Amino acid sequence: MTNPIPNASATVPGGQARGDATRSRLLAAALDSFAIRGFHGTSTRDIAQSAGMSPAAVYVHYRTKEELLYALSAAGHRHVLQVVEEAAAMHTAPADQLREIVEQFAAWHARFHTNARVVQYEMAALTEEHKREIASLRRAVEMRVRAVIASGVARDEFTVRTPNTAALAVLSLGIDVARWYREDGPWTPEEIGQRYGDLALNMVRSSRSAC
Amino acid sequence: MTNPIPNASATVPGGQARGDATRSRLLAAALDSFAIRGFHGTSTRDIAQSAGMSPAAVYVHYRTKEELLYALSAAGHRHVLQVVEEAAAMHTAPADQLREIVEQFAAWHARFHTNARVVQYEMAALTEEHKREIASLRRAVEMRVRAVIASGVARDEFTVRTPNTAALAVLSLGIDVARWYREDGPWTPEEIGQRYGDLALNMVRSSRSAC
DNA sequence: GTCTATAGTTCGATAGAC
DNA sequence: GTCTATCGAACTATAGAC
Numbered sequence: 001m002t003n004p005i006p007n008a009s010a011t012v013p014g015g016q017a018r019g020d021a022t023r024s025r026l027l028a029a030a031l032d033s034f035a036i037r038g039f040h041g042t043s044t045r046d047i048a049q050s051a052g053m054s055p056a057a058v059y060v061h062y063r064t065k066e067e068l069l070y071a072l073s074a075a076g077h078r079h080v081l082q083v084v085e086e087a088a089a090m091h092t093a094p095a096d097q098l099r100e101i102v103e104q105f106a107a108w109h110a111r112f113h114t115n116a117r118v119v120q121y122e123m124a125a126l127t128e129e130h131k132r133e134i135a136s137l138r139r140a141v142e143m144r145v146r147a148v149i150a151s152g153v154a155r156d157e158f159t160v161r162t163p164n165t166a167a168l169a170v171l172s173l174g175i176d177v178a179r180w181y182r183e184d185g186p187w188t189p190e191e192i193g194q195r196y197g198d199l200a201l202n203m204v205r206s207s208r209s210a211c
Numbered sequence: 212m213t214n215p216i217p218n219a220s221a222t223v224p225g226g227q228a229r230g231d232a233t234r235s236r237l238l239a240a241a242l243d244s245f246a247i248r249g250f251h252g253t254s255t256r257d258i259a260q261s262a263g264m265s266p267a268a269v270y271v272h273y274r275t276k277e278e279l280l281y282a283l284s285a286a287g288h289r290h291v292l293q294v295v296e297e298a299a300a301m302h303t304a305p306a307d308q309l310r311e312i313v314e315q316f317a318a319w320h321a322r323f324h325t326n327a328r329v330v331q332y333e334m335a336a337l338t339e340e341h342k343r344e345i346a347s348l349r350r351a352v353e354m355r356v357r358a359v360i361a362s363g364v365a366r367d368e369f370t371v372r373t374p375n376t377a378a379l380a381v382l383s384l385g386i387d388v389a390r391w392y393r394e395d396g397p398w399t400p401e402e403i404g405q406r407y408g409d410l411a412l413n414m415v416r417s418s419r420s421a422c
Numbered sequence: 423g424t425c426t427a428t429a430g431t432t433c434g435a436t437a438g439a440c
Numbered sequence: 441g442t443c444t445a446t447c448g449a450a451c452t453a454t455a456g457a458c
Contacts, residue, residue, distance in 0.1 A: 040251035165406045176383035195376045199414045206413050
């Protein structure tokens with residue numbers, strides 16, 4: 001799995017390679033600050049200093065601070081949607097699909113927790129137009145999870161009585177990982193994914209109804 | 212259930228009643244702004260204007276903007292801990308206790324979603340000392356949920372293999388309500404509580420193991 | 423306890439040299 | 441594309457009159 005932030009060093013030689021590398025450094029610096037202090041708690045001077053350049057140099061690459069946030073939010077949202085789509089495509093049985101989706105979704109929020117914090121908690125700082133664009137990516141993720149749960153219910157493999165609420169709930173499990181995850185914590189992203197995948201399957205298969 | 216923000220109108224006549232009423236107005240104004248724009252996205256001028264006073268008048272009642280945040284965060288945390296303790300005390304069977312806790316916890320995050328947002332997403336803006344004090348209240352909530360799940364596992368009423376992860380997960384369900392809840396949404400806080408209570412019970416009683 | 427006025431700092435963003 | 445220098449606005453918080 002690749003990093004959600006496009007890296008200039010992966011682009012073809014020549015062309016915009018050097019400029020792209022600087023943009024990547026800026027994105028990485030902004031991501032760290034936004035994740036720790038939030039968009040409004042971060043100054044453009046903070047970002048410039050982390051990226052090793054003057055405050056003015058930032059504006060050669062991004063016209064506003066919000067544009068930096070948008071680039072990070074969009075890249076993260078597109079990446080997480082791709083991860084969810086690929087997880088669903090790996091299986092045909094709804095139970096396998098749901099487990100895989102939750103596993104990858106939760107692991108993503110741990111592995112890329114700084115980007116995940118920006119994705120999940122800084123949407124309010126986007127311009128209205130950017131907010132709308134991001135919202136459609138989020139809708140796509142939710143619809144994918146709803147479809148998997150609905151198909152499991154239709155096949156009588158899931159017994160949950162409120163499938164759309166269950167979709168929201170399994171997404172909440174993964175999203176909240178971005179809030180509490182610490183790199184020096186006791187679990188790896190993969191372990192978190194596995195445990196949450198199990199719990200999510202339990203959620204949609206009520207023990208009462210199944211017995 | 213009372214409001215998490217202490218209201219001056221409930222205090223005895225005389226004494227600090229008038230001053231308390233002004234403090235309550237300030238707290239309410241700060242809460243609204245912090246919930247929508249975040250601590251760093253809110254200026255003391257915003258708060259003063261919402262409360263109908265001059266920017267300078269704020270400082271008669273609170274010495275810093277952070278002190279306002281701390282008052283809101285502490286009141287919210289103390290309230291949610293009380294709600295969880297009372298929910299646990301209502302029952303003796305772990306299944307009933309867990310359902311009641313999750314029901315009340317999730318409903319609280321919907322009913323008091325502005326306070327919940329401050330409680331869950333603005334901790335980083337507190338001073339180190341205030342952060343430590345709040346952290347101990349949060350620990351108390353988590354330990355209470357862990358104890359209920361552990362007792363259900365000990366009695367073979369719950370079959371979950373990772374009880375502490377399950378405790379974290381059921382709390383995540385409730386906490387994330389603060390992020391997505393809208394007052395004009397399709398569900399009442401009570402409905403959310405009931406549905407999430409069901410889902411949480413499913414989580415700790417794996418259908419596979421039970422059958 | 424409220425106000426007007428403002429000190430002193432920091433903010434986002436720009437100008438212009440190299 | 442980077443820098444130094446800075447503009448104009450907004451910020452937290454305080455001073456002092458009433």
